[in-house]
Amino acid sequence: MPYEPPPHLASLTLSQIAEQVEARKLPPVEGWAPKQEGDSNMRIAADGTWFHEGSPISRQGMVRAFSGLLIRDQNGAHFLVTPFEKLSIEVEDAPFLATDMVARDENGTPALAFRLNTDELVIAGPDHPIIARGDAETPALYIGVRRGLEARLNRSTYQQLAEHALAKGDDWSVSSMGETFRLKP
Structure with missing residues (x-):
């Protein structure tokens, strides 16, 4: 098939x-x-x-x-x-790359969904946290996938998420499925 x-x-x-x-x-x-x-x-x-x-x-x-x-x-x-x-x-870093992101708000619940380089979809939330690593000069964002695995956000997805965060306020945080995640390490 x-x-x-x-x-x-x-x-x-x-x-x-x-x-x-x-x-x-x-x-x-x-x-x-x-x-x-x-x-x-x-x-x-x-x-x-x-x-x-x-x-x-x-x-x-x-x-x-x-x-x-x-x-x-x-x-x-x-x-x-x-x-x-x-x-x-x-x-070398993370086994997956997050290659796209979309923000949705249905029934008053904001959600951020990511597509991985394997075409898998992941919705950020309690079981799939967004994690900020690195430092202010070289930050790196990851999303928890499953079984301890993570996906690193590629440059364009990182930019999508940063633009979403800035549209919501200037504290560099985002919310998804009831959780709030800081985007600064």
Whole structure:
């Protein structure tokens, strides 16, 4: 069955975004206890490019499939998990990039939704916080995705979020799903 990417984020209501998020079926890696461990010989570069044995993975379907198997442990190490193996994977910064953002306000609840480089949609809130790191000179914004994983906002998405914050006030904070997030480290 061919892959159908979700519709353009700007054309979706908050309810439609929530439906897209709910429709994504991920493997139940939390319940797997693989006995074999090793190295995947894979790396995710800071720009979101996935590599295997030094060569970029050019098939986006493979990247989407691998991304569903990805976890981060409490020590910050990343792994690909199957029922049979737990393989380490090098991640230079964050395993995902947030490539687009849209602000919605339905029923008086402001929400910020992000599209990742894997076409996954994430709505910022208690389970998906926006995190500011770095310093005033080189700030970096991230959004929590799942299983300890994060997505770094790319430059254009960072700018979208900054413009949204400035339109709401001058305190460099945004609200989504009942939570308020500071955008300054």
